[in-house]
Amino acid sequence: MAHPYMANSTPDVQSEMLAAVGADSIGELFEQIPEGHRLSRPLKLPQALSSEVALQRHLGELLSKNESCQETLSFLGAGCWQHHVPAACKEVVGRREWLTSVFGSPMSDHGRNQAWFEFCSQLGELVGMDLVGMPVYSWGCAAGHAIRLASRLNGRREVLVVRAIDPERLSVIRNYCETPEMASHIKVTLVDYEPDSGRLDLSDLARKLSANTAAAIYFEVPSYVGIIDGQAAEISRLAHAAGAEVIVGVDPISLGVLAGPADYGADIVVGSIQPLGVPMNCGGGCGGFIASRDEARYAREYPTFLVSITDTVEPGERGFGLTLFHQTSYGMREKGKDWTGNSTYLWTIAGAAYMAMMGPQGFRDIGELILRQAHFAASLLGGIPGVRIVFPSHFFKEFVVNFDGTGKTVDAIDKALRAEGIFGGKNLSREFPELGQSALYCVTEIHSRADLERLAAAVGKAVRA
Amino acid sequence: MSGIRKYHAPVWSEPVITEMGRAGRRGVLLPALDETVRSATGDAQSLIPPGMGRQTPPELPELSEPEVLHHYTRLSQQTLGMTSISLFGTCTMKYNPAVNELMAARPELADLHPYQHPETMQGVLEIIHGLDLILRELSGMDRFVFQAGGGADAAYLHACVTRAYHAARGELERRNEVITTIQAHPCNAATAAAAGFKVVTLMLEENGYPSVDALKAAVSDRTACLMINNPDDMGIYNPDIKEWIDIVHGVGGLCFYDHANFNGVMTKLRARELGFDACMFMLHKTFGAPKGGGGPAVGAYGCSEALAPFLPTPLVVEKDGAYDLDEDRPQSIGRVREFWGNVPQVVKAYAWARSMGAEGLAEASDISVLANNYMEKRLLAIRGVTRSNPTIDKRRLEMTRYSLETMQRETGVSVIDVQNRMVDFGIDAFWLSHEPWIVPEPFTPEAGEMYSKEDIDYWIDVLARISDEAYSTPELVISAPHNQAIHKLDSTALDDPDRWATTWRAYKRKVLSARG
Numbered sequence: 001m002a003h004p005y006m007a008n009s010t011p012d013v014q015s016e017m018l019a020a021v022g023a024d025s026i027g028e029l030f031e032q033i034p035e036g037h038r039l040s041r042p043l044k045l046p047q048a049l050s051s052e053v054a055l056q057r058h059l060g061e062l063l064s065k066n067e068s069c070q071e072t073l074s075f076l077g078a079g080c081w082q083h084h085v086p087a088a089c090k091e092v093v094g095r096r097e098w099l100t101s102v103f104g105s106p107m108s109d110h111g112r113n114q115a116w117f118e119f120c121s122q123l124g125e126l127v128g129m130d131l132v133g134m135p136v137y138s139w140g141c142a143a144g145h146a147i148r149l150a151s152r153l154n155g156r157r158e159v160l161v162v163r164a165i166d167p168e169r170l171s172v173i174r175n176y177c178e179t180p181e182m183a184s185h186i187k188v189t190l191v192d193y194e195p196d197s198g199r200l201d202l203s204d205l206a207r208k209l210s211a212n213t214a215a216a217i218y219f220e221v222p223s224y225v226g227i228i229d230g231q232a233a234e235i236s237r238l239a240h241a242a243g244a245e246v247i248v249g250v251d252p253i254s255l256g257v258l259a260g261p262a263d264y265g266a267d268i269v270v271g272s273i274q275p276l277g278v279p280m281n282c283g284g285g286c287g288g289f290i291a292s293r294d295e296a297r298y299a300r301e302y303p304t305f306l307v308s309i310t311d312t313v314e315p316g317e318r319g320f321g322l323t324l325f326h327q328t329s330y331g332m333r334e335k336g337k338d339w340t341g342n343s344t345y346l347w348t349i350a351g352a353a354y355m356a357m358m359g360p361q362g363f364r365d366i367g368e369l370i371l372r373q374a375h376f377a378a379s380l381l382g383g384i385p386g387v388r389i390v391f392p393s394h395f396f397k398e399f400v401v402n403f404d405g406t407g408k409t410v411d412a413i414d415k416a417l418r419a420e421g422i423f424g425g426k427n428l429s430r431e432f433p434e435l436g437q438s439a440l441y442c443v444t445e446i447h448s449r450a451d452l453e454r455l456a457a458a459v460g461k462a463v464r465a
Numbered sequence: 466m467s468g469i470r471k472y473h474a475p476v477w478s479e480p481v482i483t484e485m486g487r488a489g490r491r492g493v494l495l496p497a498l499d500e501t502v503r504s505a506t507g508d509a510q511s512l513i514p515p516g517m518g519r520q521t522p523p524e525l526p527e528l529s530e531p532e533v534l535h536h537y538t539r540l541s542q543q544t545l546g547m548t549s550i551s552l553f554g555t556c557t558m559k560y561n562p563a564v565n566e567l568m569a570a571r572p573e574l575a576d577l578h579p580y581q582h583p584e585t586m587q588g589v590l591e592i593i594h595g596l597d598l599i600l601r602e603l604s605g606m607d608r609f610v611f612q613a614g615g616g617a618d619a620a621y622l623h624a625c626v627t628r629a630y631h632a633a634r635g636e637l638e639r640r641n642e643v644i645t646t647i648q649a650h651p652c653n654a655a656t657a658a659a660a661g662f663k664v665v666t667l668m669l670e671e672n673g674y675p676s677v678d679a680l681k682a683a684v685s686d687r688t689a690c691l692m693i694n695n696p697d698d699m700g701i702y703n704p705d706i707k708e709w710i711d712i713v714h715g716v717g718g719l720c721f722y723d724h725a726n727f728n729g730v731m732t733k734l735r736a737r738e739l740g741f742d743a744c745m746f747m748l749h750k751t752f753g754a755p756k757g758g759g760g761p762a763v764g765a766y767g768c769s770e771a772l773a774p775f776l777p778t779p780l781v782v783e784k785d786g787a788y789d790l791d792e793d794r795p796q797s798i799g800r801v802r803e804f805w806g807n808v809p810q811v812v813k814a815y816a817w818a819r820s821m822g823a824e825g826l827a828e829a830s831d832i833s834v835l836a837n838n839y840m841e842k843r844l845l846a847i848r849g850v851t852r853s854n855p856t857i858d859k860r861r862l863e864m865t866r867y868s869l870e871t872m873q874r875e876t877g878v879s880v881i882d883v884q885n886r887m888v889d890f891g892i893d894a895f896w897l898s899h900e901p902w903i904v905p906e907p908f909t910p911e912a913g914e915m916y917s918k919e920d921i922d923y924w925i926d927v928l929a930r931i932s933d934e935a936y937s938t939p940e941l942v943i944s945a946p947h948n949q950a951i952h953k954l955d956s957t958a959l960d961d962p963d964r965w966a967t968t969w970r971a972y973k974r975k976v977l978s979a980r981g
Contacts (some may be wrong), residue, residue: 013917020839045826105946109545109546112541148659228517233516255519259520283579319954334666339655347761356482364522394512
């Protein structure tokens with residue numbers, strides 16, 4: 001029976017093609033593979049579900065075993081955030097033309113290339129940077145590439161990284177920079193944070209910068225523990241004085257209310273694209289961007305695709321093409337800048353539509369809504385006996401909640417919350433033991449006041465239990 | 466030659482979105498702020514430290530929802546992609562089943578958070594484990610992970626695993642060389658270099674692959690790993706591959722099989738049985754999940770038991786039908802990317818593999834190789850087309866690299882001109898070749914199992930027609946495309962720092978202001 005995905009799985013078509021080839025059987029065509037290389041037994045795979053009815057039922061049964069953040073009230077964030085994804089974003093990004101596109105010419109892929117350029121353009125407005133590359137796999141990957149880029153720029157082989165960082169992201173950065181056995185490694189030095197505010201410890205930074213050896217400093221606004229560090233300009237000044245590049249990681253959804261990183265001295269900006277119209281997808285919605293000053297010395301070190309607007313041979317007409325393609329690994333193999341491959345480009349289409357629909361006022365509104373709701377939630381939780389907000393001021397959408405005073409572990413609280421249909425914040429107790437039994441809670445525009453009060457009531461009940 | 470279709474791309478002269486809109490328009494309204502929340506939190510600006518508030522709003526367009534939808538629908542219409550015929554070689558393009566998109570968009574997947582308790586994600590963990598088992602059976606490897614964000618990222622993951630493996634044995638400082646071939650995908654060389662290895666590149670010999678002697682001369686106790694495709698992008702299979710692996714293992718190195726060209730060998734052989742220690746599959750291509758113009762991609766990475774301790778965490782583990790995430794792996798390299806990968810793509814690949822079954826997978830491989838050989842027969846009858854490595858007369862696998870050198874010499878029409886002309890007939894650009902071009906004026910079509918014989922014939926008919934045009938009216942081809950959304954790019958600005966512009970801000974500053 002012909003398989004619905006394969007037009008040529010009918011015997012007569014195959015006979016026609018075989019006759020044209022001059023072969024008696026398809027098996028003959030594999031003559032290059034020596035007999036001794038071949039699999040000698042049939043594969044043991046589950047029975048094919050070749051009818052859509054059977055396949056859809058099977059997948060539906062499996063997926064229904066999951067409890068989504070639609071049915072369960074969730075306060076999980078930590079690098080993957082539940083923001084509202086406008087229906088129009090879903091419709092745009094689901095168009096088969098983008099979904100299935102391969103890599104055509106600037107003319108045949110004109111629309112997609114324009115959408116890519118529009119993503120980069122709008123992101124450039126948010127972060128205040130003129131040069132924006134096509135995204136890489138994740139925020140951590142973007143940070144890793146940016147650090148390597150900075151190291152290539154100034155020839156130094158150390159990066160100072162704020163210690164209040166997502167351990168997953170730090171692990172990615174370490175994989176991009178180390179290991180020490182390799183001659184080319186970049187040393188990752190952590191800079192401490194102030195225990196009462198969560199801000200970067202400037203004296204620790206000054207100590208570690210003093211040797212003038214750092215290629216770059218990398219810090220985040222807001223930080224992993226949620227803090228908007230008011231010392232950002234001072235951090236940049238200290239780094240620049242030591243000849244280091246300033247790399248800032250940002251959450252782009254905050255940039256309607258927070259200053260663009262260029263305003264406080266960033267040379268290179270990285271961050272996540274997931275908040276811009278991409279569902280969490282169990283972490284599969286992530287992608288990372290890289291932006292910088294539009295100077296040739298930065299551009300010539302980018303490992304990513306750069307899509308530039310340009311003219312066509314028809315006067316007055318515009319098109320879009322890749323600039324500096326040759327310096328990527330596609331052009332230069334091991335001599336290229338890091339490596340380039342398939343990444344997360346489809347999400348740029350969602351991001352372009354998202355930013356265009358939000359506009360400047362949308363970003364301002366969402367920023368203010370999130371800021372206020374997060375602070376409101378923190379004040380409710382902080383009012384529960386034994387519960388403490390660890391860094392109580394100047395946070396954006398995430399904040400650290402400590403349960404030491406309740407005598408309960410985060411795991412115990414989470415278990416009790418799950419029984420109430422709530423996912424509590426991410427447990428930090430293993431990764432940041434100095435914070436005790438703490439969790440990182442995330443509040444966004446999807447939460448209502450009633451949701452926040454329900455959370456506070458459930459936490460109150462859990463700590464009393 | 467009769468069946469050439471009329472085709473013309475839509476032309477919308479669509480402005481760049483940053484040029485569109487009117488002050489005050491909105492595409493998204495947010496929930497009104499609750500009065501209790503407002504009064505409890507005071508002025509929003511007071512929640513931001515001094516100097517960190519935004520002073521001037523970002524210069525984003527102001528548009529209504531329908532304007533945005535119209536704009537992006539028009540741009541999508543000006544994107545040919547696989548809405549037509551795209552025999553894009555070295556990528557193994559597949560049909561992306563509609564049902565898989567439908568299922569992956571369900572909230573039970575789209576609205577999952579990776580830090581949910583595993584108890585609340587049993588379905589997705591079961592799917593991930595299920596695909597792991599399928600890929601183990603297809604490759605003979607002992608364990609798969611899906612964290613890598615693409616095929617190149619899987620190659621990087623392997624470079625990291627290689628570092629960890631040799632470091633654990635105290636040999637990393639000495640073992641700093643990775644061997645590959647000039648025909649291996651550039652990412653193999655590039656990721657090895659990015660991970661800190663020195664890259665040793667073997668050249669091809671007359672038979673289409675490097676000789677065993679060349680490999681023997683390259684290996685030593687400095688060899689960390691061999692990273693290689695097989696078949697390569699010319700459709701040529703290296704019959705000495707087992708001996709190669711023995712040689713590399715003999716000096717203590719690892720062997721990585723980049724399965725970018727898996728269709729030619731799918732179900733026919735298993736990487737582990739050839740002796741490879743690790744391999745990579747691209748789920749966004751080979752396993753039916755969409756390529757999306759360049760991702761979300763997944764590099765499924767599989768390895769032997771000996772390398773498994775170094776895999777990135779977390780690993781999905783199964784015990785008595787219950788699924789969990791294992792983080793407690795002390796020798797793990799950690800992460801090459803946050804979370805566990807592009808999960809919807811993993812689900813789509815699982816669905817595709819389940820819909821095919823063992824027989825379907827075998828047939829897909831058969832059809833792709835049959836279609837390639839069928840194409841070859843017809844393409845070589847076209848004036849100006851020759852095949853790479855003409856002395857190798859064995860049948861190629863799922864793709865063949867050709868050359869238009871003859872045409873270029875005889876008519877002045879280059880392979881890029883031909884590529885541009887083909888899109889005039891609703892055929893998307895073919896793949897030329899990875900760098901460096903060993904074959905002059907190269908092109909590499911790959912028929913795969915999705916396109917019908919009629920589609921493949923149409924593709925060939927169009928190339929035949931363009932060959933006629935090249936020999937009769939070369940200007941027509943050189944000035945192509947004529948039926949596309951835009952005309953050929955004037956690419957002189959693209960590599961000029963004074964004129965390149967990856968954002969509208971840069972374009973305004975550098976180009977528009979100069980033009981007044």
